[in-house]
Structures are given as C-alpha cells and as structure tokens.
Amino acid sequence: MKISRFKSGLAPTLGAALMCATVLSGPVAAQDTAIGPVVGPEINEARAALGRRLFFDKRLSGDAAIACATCHQPENGFADGLALSLAYPGSKGFRNTPTLINTALAENWFHDGRIGTNLNDVTRESITEDYMMNMDMRLMQERVKQDPVYVQMFADAGYGEPSNGSIRKAIPEYLNTLISHGSDFDEGTMSESAQRGQELFEGKAGCIDCHYGPRFTDDQAHNIGVPENPEIWSDPMRHMTYAAFASFMGVENYMNIRQDVGAQIIRHPADGSDIGKFNTPTLRELVYTAPYMHNGMFKNLSDVVAFYNAGGEDTPNLDERVRPLGLTFLEQQDLVAFLEALSGDPLTGPEYVWEDPIPTNYTAIENWREQTN
Template sequence: MGGRASVGGLIAAFGFVLAVGAARAEPLAPLPPLPASPPEQVALGRLLFFDTRLSGDASISCASCHDPRKAWGDGKPLSTGYPGAEYFRNAQTLLNAAHYRRSYWDGRMDGRDLPTLVRDHLTEPALMQVDGRLFPERLKQVPEYDAMFRRVFGGEPSFGRSLNAIAAFVRTLTSRGAPLDRYLEGDTAALSPAARDGLALFQGKAGCLRCHDGPLLSDQKFHALGVQDSAAVFGEPLRHITFRWFMKTLGTPNYTNLREDVGRYAVTKEPPDRGRFRTPSLRDVALTAPYMHNGTLATLEEVVEFYNRGGGIHRNKSPLLAPLGLGAAEKKALVEFLEALTGEPVVVDPLAPPEYKLRALGKGSPAPAGLVAASTGTAQSGKFRALGPLGPVPVPRDNPMSDAKVELGKFLFFDPRLSGDVSTPCVACHNPEAGWGDGSDVSRGYPGTQHWRNSQTVLNAAYYFKLFWAGEVTSLEAQAVAAATGNVAGNGDPMMMEERLRQIPEYVRRFKAVFGTEQPRIMDAWKAIAAFERTLVSKPEQVPFDRFVKGDPKAITDEARRGLALFLGKAGCIQCHNGPLLSDDDYHALGVPKNPVFEEDPLRQITLRFQHVIRGVPEELYRVADRDLGLYYTTKREADRGKFRTPGLRELKYTAPYMHNGAFFTLEEVLDFYDQGGGNDANKSPLLRPLKLTAQEKKDLLAFLLSLSSDQPIVVPAPQLPEYAVVK
C-alpha cells in the first residue's frame, strides 16, 4: 500500500461517500497556513503567556490551564481556573484556536478576534481576574519587558499591546505533521490499513464528516449531543458557584434553578440552542483527552462508543445522531483513524520570566505658585469642638442595627470568601490583635500586590463621615464594597462573592432572618459588615480620659493633665484634633516624609503608579509623581496635593504605625515631627510651625495621648465560619 497518489484521486475514491452520507460536508484537507506574525511580537507573547504576573494574585499564567505539556489544555475533565474558584467546563486546547470562527464551547466570542479572547481570559473572575490597568504597571517594573515593548511596538507596556503580543503567539500554535495530512498530500503509506478503513467509516457509515469536516475537522457549528451533565458541576460547591456566576453574567433566564449546562442558549437565549456546543476540531485529538465540553468521556474509545449508541438524551438532540451499529473491528479502525489526526506534539518550553527591578520614582513636581502661606495661627485663634466621650454611634436609616445583623457581619468580616482568591478577608488588613489595622507601616494588600497606604484602624470608624485616608467614601457600607473589590485590596468580583454566599446554607438562613431575602445579596453583606464595625467603638468607662472628663480626677496622671494643657495650648493639636473623635474630619498636608519602602520594593512602586492610572491623574503628572497624591486624586486641584484626612487620636496605644504611609512607628517620632513644624510640602498647612517643646513637655503630651486609649485592647475572637454545601 506504499507510494504516492494524487490528492484528487484520493478524494475521488471517497466521493461516493460524500455524496450519499454528507453531501454538504467540506472535504478533508490540510490546514491552510495563517498569516505570519512578526517574530519579535511572538517572542514577547511567549514570555507573557507563561508569566504569572498577568493574573490578579500573580499565582497563575495562561499556561496554567493551557499547558504545552498537555497539548495546550490542562488534561482535566473540568478546568481549575482562578484560585478560590473551580471551573465548570473542560479547558479546550489552544491548538488551532486561530482557525475558529467562534471561540469557547458556547461560541460567545468572535474567534477571529484573538486579542479580545485573550482579554477575556485575563480579566474574567473565574479565569485570571486581573485588572487591565494593573498588570501593565507590573510589566513596566521589568526593564526587559519595557525594552521589548518599545522595540516591538514602539512604546511602553500597555494592556492592548500585551493582548496583541499574546494573540500573535497563540496564532503560532497550529497542528503539524499529522499522518492524515501526509496521506491527503499523496503519501498513501501515511495511514495504516486500519486507519484507512477508519477513514472510510468516518466519511461513510459513521457519518462523522457531517460535523467534523474541512481542514479543521469541524463544521464550526453548534449541536446538542445529549452528553451527560457532569456530577461535579452540580455536586461540588466551588464549581456550582462558578457555574451560577457565569450563567448570571450572561443573563441566562432562571439561572438559579438550572441543573444542566445550557451551552449556546446562555448566549443566544433561543430555546433550540439549549444544550448545543461548538463542534471541536479533531486535530491532535489523541493528545487532548478528556473529551466533550465537560470532560465526561475519558478516551477515544468512549467517544466512539457514545456515538455508536446514537449519542445521549436531550430535547434538542441533533437529528444527525442515530445508532451506528458499528462492530468491534469497525470501532477499533475508527479510533486508529482518529489517532492519525494527531501529528508532532507542539511543545514550547517556558522561559523564565524576567524579574522586577527597582525604578527611580519621579522627581515630583515644583511647588504650585502661591500655595505656601506663612504660619501665623495658634491654637487660641479660634474656637474648636470640645473634647469628650464619644456619643451614640450614628446609624443610617437604611441600615438599622440588630444583634442578628451584627453577628452576621462579624462572620463576614472574618470570611476570606469575600475576596478574589479567598485569601483576603477584611480581618487580613484589620486584625483585632493589631489594633484593627495590620501592624505594618504600609498594608499587605492582595496577593501578588502590595498596598500603598497604611491600614487604618476600624476602631471608631463608625463616627467618620469621610473614610480612607483621602475621604474617598462616605459610609462604612461603601468602604466595605471598596475594600472587598479594590484590585490591591480584596479584588473580589461582587457576583462571584454573592454566589459563594448562596452556597453556604448557614448564610442563606442568616441573611433571610436578617434581611428577609430568600438568597443572600452582596449589597446586604456590606450592610452587615458595616453594622458589625459600628460596634467596634471606644467605651467611655474603659478610656482614662473619658473617665476624667466625667469627673474622676484620678483617671489620668499629672503628666497627662499637663499634656492636655499643651494639647489645647502651646502644641496646638486641638486645631485639627478636636471633638469627641479628636479629628476635624478635614484634610491637611503635613509634609510627612516618604516611606523608603517605595524606593525598595518593586510591588509598592507598581501599586503607586497604578493608583495614578485608575484615579485619572494627567499623563504628565503620572510620569513624575513619586508619592501618594492624597485628596488631589478626588478633586484634581493642585492645592490638594499631599492632603490627607485628619485621623482620630483614640486608641493610639494599639494602632501604630502612624500617618498615611506608616512613616512613624512610635508616638515619640510623631511628636518630634510636629515639634519641628512638620515636613516639607508645597501645600503644607499654615497651622504647622516649630513648637519648641522641652523633653518633659513631650513626655507630658505623650502621657495625654496614651490616656485616649482603652485600658485593654478591644478584641473580638474569630468565629467558626460555616461550610459550603451545594444548594439544591
């Protein structure tokens, strides 16, 4: 059977089959070549494909689910996806992805637009969950990447350029050297006799060609085969969560009650599309097990047996499916032919990604003219709100307090499932053992990132009307949302977190009891957390200064009383730290020195630039800003650069380090800073001036500040969190 024959002769040999069994099928043929991508762009895309820094928490790369050692899939029935999630479909191979007209099993994206497909993979919460503005800042922190992007694209790393580079690499992942292709090109010895028998069955009795035709061996259409649904999708909570999240994001009707993967219907909402999935290519099929959209068939033998039975059961099952009546020898021949569709493995060895390097931060910008005023004011130059115990906690009308709500909020405050990769609950950065901050100068932030500000204590936050260091939000409810979803904080997707709550029976019960809803709603989770936080307040009977104000002369020491006099007079602290909270709730620039960590940690530098990007600072300022711009991010007024909200002074004993960037680790350092009149800043408050305090006066002032803290730390033990269970 060796030798060569013409392609036309081979096709003619099977022409009767095509005419009878699959009149509309496109003849089998080798894959046509794709337009070549620029080699340097491909090389850059290859590096990015294997780089974990393109995921939200920098833990997975594109190759995690599309592994070259596993034929560019992941070899699992159902893909893993992002940490904290488990995917509900099989990870299709990327081989020949550039030849598809529609992408994904349900065809929800245009396959000819590979950069958009890459974008979807990078940003979806169940896949890689990265912010398209964050990871380019990571790449800019890598000199090799910066140089490559400029060489390839003529500019610095960006989201769009990264997508184009990865897409260029993916276009190179095409099948090669398949025995069938050699056979179709005239090498009759390329197929064994059994494989040739299988080819005849494929095009004739088995009818495979009706859907698996053309160079790709796919009609690129959608069919319902009656594949049995995966028990894991509806039996494993994490997969069920992802399934429900996905169906909700596509607007699938009645998604909460679905007990089947509806496939194309989720995209079109057309009933005939229910259960239909895109016909996969059969190229390299011997390497891409397991099979079907949910990986329920482990071997090619199982696939052939499935079709031999006429497929499964489904209301929309394709009329092309019928029992085939294949004998054992025919099934074996068909498998041998399918194996002949597999050529040389397409393997690309991962390269070690280049490392972060420190960058020289911007040199700052010149002081805006006319913004520096001489300090002439004193503490006695005006009237200020009196110091004293805190009053009743303000409670918003739309979120009244109840014991059950507070208890629910406590659970949620400690629950890591209210974050992107289930690693970062509220308590991660607001730890009761660290004064309800995190004890670091600059907060840890989300995995794969580092935060850019000090984590403020939650204690007495209920009394603030402006939250965060620059007052970005005005309620605890809004603060909870911002923290849980912020890219360098919790990085959670609201709908994903909501679905997680709905898979926890104890939460379903508690939310219903508190809010009267059948299912937990994420907006109510923020309300519950806020209610819990409103209980974290200083109690007057526990605070020496409050007892002193209420008439106990022995509650504070003589030193503290002298410190109070300094606070109200010579030191001038009362000008900004007044009222029961000891904060004017206003914004001031103090000239706090830069924290050197931003000169030492690439991740901190990335986050700082990322803040400039997402907060919309002008391009020229983004290029030179070397520090947190504070209130300016909100107002874009030059006079507001470097201004931060005045923090309250209660519980200072337990809440070090201090200042928006944690520049000072002790109260003694803070006092020295104010004694010298603050630092250097173009917008420095005119209220700051050298105080010329003596050593004893500093001790007295310190004693007073310590008297503003509770006798014992305010601590709440962590609750035992409820477990997942699949919602029936």
C-alpha cells in the same frame, strides 16, 4: 466558508457541503471544507516571542498565581488533562479546558461559541474574567511596564511602550504559531486500520457532517447529547462559578437549573432550542487532550466512539445526525485509529514554550492606582 451558524442542516455530507460552498460563496471557499493539512497565518516573530512570554507569565493574573499556561499546558496539547478546569485561586471551573492548537483559525471561541469576533477579545475575556485570571487591565499594564525585559520586547515588536492594548495583540500573535503539523494523516503514513477508519468517518459513521475542513470542525454548535457532568452540581465551588456565569449571561432560573445550557446564552431563543448545544471542537491533537467534550465526560477516544455508536443520550434538541450507527467493535477501533492519526508533533519545543525563568522579584511602584494610561 461561512454557513450561517444555526443552519447546521446545510452540510449533511462533505459532498453537499462542497456544493453549498460553491453555490453560496464560489469555488474558493470550497477548499475550507475539504479535509487536509492545516495552514497557519503569517507570523511576526518579535510579536509572537513577546506573546509567548506573556502567555507563560503568572503576573498576568490578579494575584500572580496563574498564567494562561497553567491551564493551557504545552505537554497536554495546550489543554490540562483534567475533566473540568482549574480556575482563579478560590474558585473552580465548570468546563473542560480546550486545546489552543489551531484556535487561531477558528471562527468563534469557547465551548458555547459566545465570542465571535477575534482572539484579542478572547484574550481580554480570559485575563479579566473573575474566575479565570481576575486581572485589572490597568494593573496588568503597570506590572508589565516595570519589567525591563518587557520594555525591550515591546519596543522590538514595534509596539512602543507596554500597554494593555498591545498585550492583547501579542498573545494572539503567539497563538497564531500553535498550528498542527506532522500527523500521519497529513504525511500520508496512516495505518490500514486508520485508513478504514477514514472511510467510516466520511461514510457510514457520518462524522464528516460536522467535523470537516483542515481542523475537522464546522465551527457551529450542536446538541449531540453528551451527559451532564454531575461534579459541576455536587461541588459547591464549581456550582457557584457556574451560577455566577449563568446569572451574568441572563440564563433563566439560573439558581435552580442543573444543566450547562451551552449556546442558549447567545440568542436566548424562547423555545430553548439552543439549550445543550456546544461548539464542534477540532479533532486535531486528540491524543494529547483527553478527557473529551465540553465537560470532560469521556476519558478516552474509545469511549467517545462508543458514545456516538450508541446514538448519544436522548435529550431535547438532539441533532438528528446523532443516531445509533451499528458499528462493529473492529469498526470502532478503526475509527479510533483514524482519530489518533490526526495528531501530529507535540508543540513542546522552545518555539512554543517560554523556557527562561521570568523573574518576578521587583517592587511595585506605589501610586499605580493613580496611573491613567
């Protein structure tokens, strides 16, 4: 179902969301809003295996120091356990590294939702962005072409000779394999506490207004009043990265603001009504991905639930559905138990992790700058 991105008021409850889906796009779309197991896309094994090696290969970054997996670590639910992310050596990040589990099914990407096309574009952005992997696509292609293992794997995958275009297809094919399964919620083995939590989630606490469908997200951006992370403004390395990003994104007054403006960078509404809006994240696999929110401001799920119970921080553009909830301490614990029941088997086996060493001891060809393909 595609409820238009900024008409969040269209889905005030699951029931109403289902009704909207029926009215707007017929009964088939309604399935997307119901909570239930996540169904992943079809996988091409050879392409996914290639993408898996690329994901774990540090040669995809400019100075060959970091791989996608440096920040998106399997044992941390493909996040990194940090409040604010690492970055290309010499800089530091200003956002929390999100999980990549189920990201193949998202409608837009990054905490502000700034990429609304596909994972091919997200992969390109991650590779070339100077504070991420700072890689020149032409150099990347030459590096990959020098490795006999890749030459074989690209051929096996039906891509022909290694190229940056097929690298940007193979990595998303690997991301297609990162799909949640085996949670107590999916298996019908939730504790009584978690079951009471589900009732609160869909009822009194109103979480389902924004967290619905198999991934528990509406794929839209809202301002829920998460406090700023002061470290972004006190650590010059993080601040510098943010200022460069904000300047590039056309954020007004970017040198003086001390706020992550979030989705405002997409449409730049003159009244600033998208300031502080961030994408609703999936609620799958949370037990592996603390700390939480776009800036890692909450260490654990009890803190998140306490935050919602208090009604969020009072800020302009605060979504009206974030309001004091009046949950007792026990009810808050039940809600946490439900959130925990949405985490399944860790994706740390060999089908998700490239375990063989990736030899990097080769001599680069001399004239790579002149290569034109």
